[in-house]
Structure formats: structure tokens, C-alpha cells
Amino acid sequence: MLTLAIDMDETMADTAREINLWYEREFGRALTEEELHAKEFKNAVPPDRTGAIKRYLNTPGFFRHLETYPDAVEVVRELNRHYRVFIVSAAMEFPNSLKDKTEWLDEYFPFLNWRQYCLCGDKSVVQTDLMIDDRSRNFTHLKGAKTYLYTAHHNVLETDYERVNNWHEVATKLL
């Protein structure tokens, strides 16, 4: 059975939406699609607000109740029958996210189990046969793996990797 690594933030979980909702509460208006186009969230805001974003991301609870992307639960459930699935998240920058992330997975993806979770700092220690991720930098070390770039506002201009725009497309390609 092939091994498949699946990223969490902006692949399974709509982290970008939750940050923007907080940004609107904190600073009076949300960033627009145009402002976010081809940019990391932290690079789309005035520089004096990046510290506040980082602090918010490390607030206990932030990662606990993120929305899943449409069809993510159903497609991951099916993938879990056909691949050895690992959920691989570069979470270490935010140590308060670690327990939130395991509880989020336990709640929204109850057919997975803790043996399949991997929270790391740098994904270059991970090797699988396939990987789905919104950050292509997590693909570069993989040897002979099939990679799928999950579309996010920050990666829309990248052309070097096969792309999936939603979980329906993941199912079409992998199931």
C-alpha cells in the first residue's frame, strides 16, 4: 500500500478563512481576494501587524475549530482505505497548536488514529510515496514521490507542480 502524506492548514483545514475573520475583528476589515492574490497572509498586511498575526496563531484554541474544506472529510476517509495515510503538519512554530491539532483530527476525522499524525518543524524528515500540500517547499526533498499542490491564495502563480483545486479533484486523481 502506498504511503500518502496530507497537510492540514490550507489543505484539509480552512486556516486562511479563520485568520481573515480574526483580522477583520481586530483591524476593522478583512483582506480582499486581490490583496491576498499570490501572497502569504503575513506579507499582505502592513508590516507592523505581522507580530499580532503570529501571536494569534499561537493562541490556544485557534487551530481547534477550523472549518474543513468541502468534501475533505469524505475524500480523506476513502483515501484512508486505499493508502497508508499520514497527516503531516509543520506545526512546531506554534507549540500551542499541537494539542489543538490532534483534537481537531480526532473530532473531524475520527476514522484516522493517532498513529497517523505527524507534527513536525520541517517536513524534509518525512518521506512518503505521495504528498498533498499547499506549500511546494515541502515537496523539494521528496525522492520519487508524486506531489499535488493544493491551491491556496499564496501559491496561485506556481507552475512547477501538479495542482489540485479542491477535494473533488483529489478524489478524481487518487481514487
Place this chain on the structure above:
Amino acid sequence: MLTLAIDMDETMADTAREINLWYEREFGRALTEEELHAKEFKNAVPPDRTGAIKRYLNTPGFFRHLETYPDAVEVVRELNRHYRVFIVSAAMEFPNSLKDKTEWLDEYFPFLNWRQYCLCGDKSVVQTDLMIDDRSRNFTHLKGAKTYLYTAHHNVLETDYERVNNWHEVATKLL
């Protein structure tokens, strides 16, 4: 630079000692060397006490103040200059350990950084050139890696892997 995965419990940290100290407080006496010989701690106690051990291991704080093995800090500091070191711990069974483990590393191994931490459920998702671990089951999936079995009471009868008995021996072999 070669990648090197180093385990935490019973490789960097004297988890076994801390469990036995708790066991003595809880049940009146510590397990002896003879009782622990070639056994997992949980298999060396009466079966009706294994639940209490598992609960204790998931108590917030248990993994936060473990003693490091002699020379572990100094040798890991040197290894970190010669290898791409990752600290890889199968911690997911105990979600309350996750933050404790990152704080423990931050405190005792301040020359490492969070990019080098990897907390997982099953180490078969990890691939490095070398690995030091007290559990040989973590070696079996590695492709072409050099492995070092760190001696612990539960593995003393294993003969299939090159062994290191202490951090001085690690230094002799790897530095």
C-alpha cells in the same frame, strides 16, 4: 550533510527512571533491575496496574522535567554540528506530552530549534540516513540507514542491531 534522527524517551531522556520513581510513590516500591530485565515497564507490573501507568504518562508535566542521560546534551550539541539532526519522538499516544516535549527540548537542548522537532505516532513516515533509538521496530522501515539501538532494559536481549550503551559510545561511533 547526513540526516540523523534521535529518539527522546530512553535515548535522550531517562523516562524509565521517572516512571519507576512514580511507581514507587504509587505502589510502595520500585521495580528491581531483575523485574525489568528484557521487559517493557508495562509488562513487568501486575496487569491491573497498566491502566494507571498509561494515565500517568499522559499527565501534563510528566515529560517536562525528565533527566537527560549523562553526556547526552554535550554529544547532541556536537552531532548537531556534523549532521542535520532531527529529534523524532513517537509521542502521539500521549497528546498531553506534546507541548511538554517541545519545552523540554527548548530548555535542555537550546542549541536545537523547533524546525528540528518531529512528534509523530508511527516513525515509519520518517526517513533519515542514521537513527538512534531504543526501539528496533522504528528501524525496520528505514531504507539503507545506519541504525544504533540505544540500550534500555526492554531491549537487552536484542541482537539484530548495532548497539550503543551510552552517549560516550555514540560520540565514539558518530563523531
